[in-house]
Amino acid sequence: MNRSVLITFIFVGLIMSSVFARSVYDHKQSHVSVVSNLNFVKQVQKTRETTKTVQILHFYKMNDGHSTRIAKQIDQLANQYKGLFYFGAVNCGEEPTICEKEKITQYPTVRVYPPLPLPSIDVEAPADSLASNDIFKLAQRYLHDNSVEINTANIDTFISEHPAVPKVFLFTDKKGTPLIYKGLSVALEGKQFFGIVRNTEEPLVKKYQVRKFPSVLIVIAGERKPIPYTGEMNYQDIFNFLNVYSQTYVPGGTQEQSATKSWLNELVPEMHIKSARDICLGQEGIFCVLLFHSGKPDAEITDTFKTLHSQYGIKHDRGLQYKFMWIDAAQEQKWAQFFKFDGSPKVVLINPGKRKRVLDHEGEVTISGLKTTIERISNGDARFKRLADSDIPEFSAVRKDL
Structure with missing residues (x-):
């Protein structure tokens, strides 16, 4: 082979390689990543297994007639939602193995990959009318919320x-x-x-x-x-x-x-074997306002506690913080006996710190009545009784409703 023929072959080879290396994206400027055999497993499969990232992949061929336009739509999405989603593109003319493995049968295909175990899903819209809004509607449906x-x-x-x-x-x-x-x-x-x-x-x-x-x-x-x-x-x-x-x-x-412990999201939670340390006994720097009631308290008493919580339940720079809760005396009979519950609604205030103390609320369970007791504590006029750790009653461990 003479030198001129060799140069011609090299020149043609360069032209052909540039043709095959073409993409509908300018990846030097786009936020849409190139996905190939080199990174598909790590980027797509491992990401789905180990994170909650939602991925959007555009499978295309250069001659499919629609991907040049669709690429502009996806580029707009990637510019706007970079970080929220991962955007990638697979040129099936150059990466047939990936497309065969992913069972891509029509071009273009835009596929959303949610975190596992959710299955991947294709955007269902005709190629000639597929737009960024179709892609976004599907992808955002799978975006996880950790808040x-x-x-x-x-x-x-x-x-x-x-x-x-x-x-x-x-x-x-x-x-x-x-x-x-x-x-x-x-x-x-x-x-x-x-x-x-x-x-x-x-x-x-x-x-x-x-x-x-x-x-x-x-x-x-x-x-x-x-x-x-x-x-x-x-x-x-x-x-x-x-x-x-x-x-x-x-x-x-x-x-x-914290989201799975319902009592942490309630203004007036029930105190029982599972919640006691979270809402009262394991806390420092608070007073537990504990209502004894046979069964769940009615709405009137609960609303009373909610009103008081709005005034005394937030920790301020000055003043004490109060947590409002109730206990089912019918279920927690040892607690009922220790605090001498006689069947009528009864409130005790417990300081659950290292030096535990307890105070019986005297009078009716009303906003004004409880405010009087709270103000006595704030003014230093309340007379507490010491409560040793050994005095604290046991909770029922056999409740089927928890």
Whole structure:
């Protein structure tokens, strides 16, 4: 083969390789990643197994007649929702093994990969009309939400659980959870806990001095005050702000732990063998206002406790903090006997700290009556009885309703 023929072959080879290497994306500028045999297992399969990331993959061939237009749509999504979703593209003309394995039979195909064990699912829209909105509607349906609804009943537990882990709060006057907040809670999972507070939680809005909605702030152990976010309300800017305070931790539990304990999310929870330490006996710096009642208390008494909780249930710089709860005297007979429950609603106030003390509320179970007792404690006029650890009655361990 002479030199001119060799040069011609090389030139043709370069042209052909450039043709086959073409893509409907400009990957140097796009947020849509190239997915190939080299990274498919690690990127797609391992990500699904180990994270809650939602992935969007565009399977195409250069001559399918639609992917050039669809790529522009997906590029727009990737620019807008970078970080919320992973965007990738597979050129099936160059990566037939992947497309065969994934059973891609028509081009283009846009497929959403939720975290396992959920199955992958294709966007069902005709190729000639498929648009970014079709893709987004399907993908956002699978976006996980790690945030916890925060109210005056569970705020202290949320803050105190795993104290070294930063706590992020979104204060909002809208229903539901914003998409970007869900995405942040997934992206920073294992580094921060996320709570969402509605504007109707007025004691918390006042406590954290929130003056506009939405507002984002982060609470960090050792910092005297919460750190507010002051930038634009978009995913990347908030992520960059929060990521400064990220840290990897091994908490011995998950954020879902508090969400699965119903008593941590109730203003007036029931005290029993499972909840006692979480809401009273394992706590410091509080007073437990414990109502003895035969069965679940009626709405009138519960509303009384809720009203008092709104005034005394938040820990302020000055003053004591009170937690309101009830105990089923019919189920917890040892408690009923020890505190001399006679069948009528009865309230006792317990200081569960190291030096345990107890005070019987005298009078009716009303807002004004209980306020009088609470004010006596605040003014130092109440006379408590010592309560040794050995005095605390046992809880029923055979309840079938727990």
